[in-house]
Amino acid sequence: MRENVKTRKQRMVEIITAIIMTAILLISIPVFAWFTNQRNMAKLAKIKAPDDLYINAAHREDKIHLDMRTVNVSMKYKTTELDEENNKVEVEKPVTSQNYVFSVSGNYVRSFTLQMEHTTNNPFSYKIYEGIIYKVEKNVSGDILSITNIKTGKSITDESEHPDYNTLNADGSPKYVEYIATNDWDALEVTKVTFPNNFDSVSVSAGDTLYIYVGDELTNLAGTTGGYLNKADGVRTANGSLTDKSYDDYDNFNIYTNPLFWQLKNVKGGETKSQPFYNTYVINVSWSPTIDMSLYDKETDIIYISAFVE
């Protein structure tokens, strides 16, 4: 008697639940179908970073100030050496390299490719180093008062503290390149890239003396140095692999005019994404001390430097 009543109630609950579930199921199926009522396809494309890079003279000055004229191969420098009896003797040695400064500047890029192309009329070797710019304060009599790194603002007033100041390389070239600023740098807009005020820690005006210190050989983000694409080991001239880039099918040309191509990819660009940048580099042109340069005619080589974003 009581049993029957209970099950009847229970059954009513079951029936109602079943009806509700069925209704939900029926409604949810068409709604689900409605949501997938479209088809999608997507194509991925890379955005090429704009190529707002410029080759300038030292410290982003106009490239007309980039001077790579005469290489003087007959210079000598004085140094002390130990002779056979271990006495200090002053000797004269030939200078075997010369440095030139250029910079790559522009709007921020994470990295860029640096290329150098040159002919081989002269028996020179070319290497690119990082450059660090110091501003030099001199007094009226020409004594150096301070040397300040214009990026970090750190000053070196004591000559002996600067490890390489006024010392020469093994080949007699000074460890720095002197450069006289020709413009007010903060106001320079020749590259159409606007550098904010006080971009450097130390401001530089026209007439200021700068010492560009020759740093390490240039390496890229991965730590590798650049290399020639078409130079055989031990041979001064270009091998045949990229000749068609300059001469197509033509093969009647002076081998020394066939340029060597040097390239380094992933060179570090700017520091901050929202700011422009400039990086200073030094090209070191060197020749072997064993070559008697007086036997060579004066020759001219053409050097191209280019920077672009891959």
Next chain:
Amino acid sequence: MKAEKFNQPLLNMMNSPSSAADVWTRRQPETDTENQKAVDDMNTPPVHTYDELKKIRRDAYIKMAVIVVIIVTALVFGSVAWFTQSREVEGSAVRMTASDLSFEIRVAENSDASYWSAYKGLINLADSNYKDGYKQTVGEDEEAVDYYMTNGNNDSIVWRLDSDDLTENDSIIIDGLKPNSCGTLSFDIIPKINGDLAVDIKLNIRGFTAVYPTQEEIEDEDDPQDPDTIKALNEVSNSSSTDEKNAVKYINGHILYFTDKTSVNDKNIYSGYIENNIYHWQKSDVIEGRAEPVKIHWIWVNTVDQIILKSTDAKSNPIIGDSETENDQADKDRKALLSYIKRQNTSIFDSIDLYDEYNDSNALTYDFSAKLDDFSYDNYKKDEKLRNKMTDSYNAADQIIGTNLNYVLIDMKVIESQMKNN
């Protein structure tokens, strides 16, 4: 004793037929206990046997089943009726259907699929929801072409690259897009019905920034990473910087879509401008399973001159052909593009306010925004200041795109639509 009592009146009846009434009157309970018992009998439910109970239960089940079936049938008929409305409804009602779409889309795989694994890897970094698609090979041996199709389980698939996308020195995935880049988006619509088919093809560009290894990761001795490996592709969202959000806005504004492209004197001429980046495609005689190819041509317009000026203007290099008669396609395209520039100028030109001019007392003397809202071909040609400002701000927008975005997804949605009368 009871039996005797009942039997007695019967016996009496049998013995004296004329006294039937006596039988009934005699049947009245004669004592109180009998009375009570009768009342009790009426109030207590009857006792059933086990078989009787089973029968009752079965009847109940049958009744319940009948009710449920009736309700279910009513619901089913109701839903089916609601969802399968007449297709001749006027206006822009979206047709909902409880069944599958009337079409699928498919794309052919390039004959040289060596790009695929790197490409798929990058797309996964950008958005992992895009699947490979359902593969279908058509043709045999050398003529076999692999197609990848959408279906119910693969409603979002990767758009395979074709030989146009991968041209040497101009690959969209290696060299990248820049102003003046152009290409074609090709795919097939596979109808699943016969007769009328209409779809709306919506194009949208999503922007991403790449995350490269840090200097520590590059210099790590145990596991040095290539500085060019992309570790992540982050989508530009509401929490991204203003420049990044603007970059996505500008690239959607600078890339234009057309239905036709021809080559005239080695230059590309476009026609059939797709307004609002929604392409309505329809056909009245589709056959189930027969592929309908669709081509949409895109171009990242290099300068504003190219959209507004005509070939008769000096140094113009327009992307639209010359208009021969009034209201021909070229004329319509030009008008539509002019109207587009006016309406959507904030998505095309950067920092419009920067180009305003003020006098010494800080009063506004040149309102660039107002000029953009209401300019024409004539005043663009004659007003050199307006033309310069429009050019500079357009180029500034391009610069923002290039410096803030590393990758983009050209995302296409194909949605079923209604046939339209042109």
